[in-house]
Amino acid sequence: MHPYFLLFTTTIFILIYIPGSFCQDDERYRSCGEEFRCGSMDIIYPFWGGRQPEYCGHPSFEIKCESNIPKIAIESTSYEVININAPNRIVTLARDDLLSSICLDNPKNASFDLNTFSYVSSDLNITLYFHCTVRPGLQLPPSPPNRFNCDSNMFGIYTLINVPFDLSLVTCEEEIIARVNQTSAVALASPTASVDALTRAIAGGFSVNWTAGIDSKCQQCRTSGGRCGSNPDSGDFACHCVNGTHSNDCYDGQNQAGGNLLSTITHNLLRPFVSR
Ligand SMILES: *[C@@H]1O[C@H](CO)[C@@H](O)[C@H](O)[C@H]1NC(C)=O
Ligand SMILES: *[C@@H]1O[C@H](CO)[C@@H](O)[C@H](O)[C@H]1NC(C)=O
Ligand SMILES: *[C@@H]1O[C@H](CO)[C@@H](O)[C@H](O)[C@H]1NC(C)=O
Numbered sequence: 001m002h003p004y005f006l007l008f009t010t011t012i013f014i015l016i017y018i019p020g021s022f023c024q025d026d027e028r029y030r031s032c033g034e035e036f037r038c039g040s041m042d043i044i045y046p047f048w049g050g051r052q053p054e055y056c057g058h059p060s061f062e063i064k065c066e067s068n069i070p071k072i073a074i075e076s077t078s079y080e081v082i083n084i085n086a087p088n089r090i091v092t093l094a095r096d097d098l099l100s101s102i103c104l105d106n107p108k109n110a111s112f113d114l115n116t117f118s119y120v121s122s123d124l125n126i127t128l129y130f131h132c133t134v135r136p137g138l139q140l141p142p143s144p145p146n147r148f149n150c151d152s153n154m155f156g157i158y159t160l161i162n163v164p165f166d167l168s169l170v171t172c173e174e175e176i177i178a179r180v181n182q183t184s185a186v187a188l189a190s191p192t193a194s195v196d197a198l199t200r201a202i203a204g205g206f207s208v209n210w211t212a213g214i215d216s217k218c219q220q221c222r223t224s225g226g227r228c229g230s231n232p233d234s235g236d237f238a239c240h241c242v243n244g245t246h247s248n249d250c251y252d253g254q255n256q257a258g259g260n261l262l263s264t265i266t267h268n269l270l271r272p273f274v275s276r
């Protein structure tokens, strides 16, 4: 190959790729500094959304701001986000479907990937029975507190550990297990509890904590001047710094996209030829 040709192509590659990758690095750092507020809630890492790209948070922690209400979808169930306690890794959620109507037509159990989330132990299970009718020849006790009406001839029942119900009196087509906090559980146990207590309990939400593995590297990244996020390719933790994206913090040598000039040049020169 003619030496000038080599020089020419190399120069072209450098001109095309280097500025692009430097801008991109700085851009990640900048985009992840965008504030994301939804209603009165500040959304912070590992959550992301609004004008922040996915690489500003953990891929599974996207928040959509709908009419100033932060929403998150987990395992295809949608939740309203009631509170985020990032230092303690706890998020309080309320099921969207139950918030809009306690009488679900097609009730589903919510599920969580147990590698990511656990239910906090201070909340309690509540079992919701739907499409219930009284068994022929039997009668319910007068106005049991844990019955809620759905339409003229069907009703629902809820039971908690402290609010039992004699289920042999009824047939119900479906049941799901949901969670309520302790304050709600006490209110639901009151003999004068009504459907309002149930809707308040659902609206009060329940909490899950996320595994430390999700964001345990974030503090170190922040201390080094970086902004926590993820690698757009792998989804793994990444620290976005002024001089590029690193895997742990801004001082580690492992710049993942540009920064170190030599590695940038090599990386970008080889990029067109290496498919990953
Ligand atoms: C609560 O419900 C979950 C399923 O949603 C179940 O795994 C767990 O064992 C229940 N806990 C208690 C105390 O019944
Ligand atoms: C929800 O989970 C409970 C307990 O695991 C189960 O008995 C019930 O049938 C499930 N409900 C639905 C609608 O899948
Ligand atoms: C529990 O839920 C109730 C609604 O019933 C709510 O007012 C309260 O703030 C919640 N408590 C906690 C600790 O989240």
Ligand SMILES: *[C@@H]1O[C@H](CO)[C@@H](O)[C@H](O)[C@H]1NC(C)=O
Binding pocket: 114, 115, 116, 117, 118, 209, 210, 211, 212
């Ligand atoms: C939630 O917190 C409890 C207690 O701190 C801990 O044992 C559990 O592992 C946490 N769950 C997850 C998914 O990290």
Ligand SMILES: *[C@@H]1O[C@H](CO)[C@@H](O)[C@H](O)[C@H]1NC(C)=O
Binding pocket: 241, 243, 244, 250, 251, 252, 253, 255, 259, 260
């Ligand atoms: C990025 O900047 C930090 C401090 O400003 C420095 O320690 C680090 O070596 C730099 N990384 C690269 C790959 O240039």
